[in-house]
Amino acid sequence: MKNKGVSAVIATILLLVITIAMAGLAYVYISGIFTRATATITLVDSYCANGEIHVFIENQGQTKINQTTVKIITVDASCTNPLTLSQDLEPGKVVELVASGCDSGRQHTFRIITPAGGVPVSVYCT
Numbered sequence: 001m002k003n004k005g006v007s008a009v010i011a012t013i014l015l016l017v018i019t020i021a022m023a024g025l026a027y028v029y030i031s032g033i034f035t036r037a038t039a040t041i042t043l044v045d046s047y048c049a050n051g052e053i054h055v056f057i058e059n060q061g062q063t064k065i066n067q068t069t070v071k072i073i074t075v076d077a078s079c080t081n082p083l084t085l086s087q088d089l090e091p092g093k094v095v096e097l098v099a100s101g102c103d104s105g106r107q108h109t110f111r112i113i114t115p116a117g118g119v120p121v122s123v124y125c126t
Helices: 008-037
Strands: 041-049 052-059 071-076 079-081 094-102 106-114 117-125
Touching: 041 106, 041 117, 052 106, 052 117, 094 106
Parallel strands: none
Antiparallel strands: 041 052, 052 094, 071 106, 079 094, 106 117
16 A cells, blocks of 8 residues: 655645735734834823813824724723814824813823723822
8 A cells, every 4th residue: 555645746735825825914003002102192191270181191102093993992081072083183283182061180191092902190289
């Protein structure tokens, strides 16, 4: 009885398919890491005046952050109109977020979440 195996041509094709698939997976994984790393925001400044909280954030990445991907969570705040983002975050640009009708004499806490991570914001209104 003769041993039969995979022919050299089929083995070569299988190795090529496996190599291309692994390269494709590596590309998808690495491009996802770099996209998250190039879409970072930082808190520039925040203050409260006359019941209005003003928060300034900057996109320090190299890609635009779409406003629909940004979530602003009210952790512990009492404002009639919470923080909202009304425009996309262009690279290198500073954007102002405003919340109005905020109670005085207390700390207001928010969290701004983007695909790259979150930024805590805590403001005391006098």
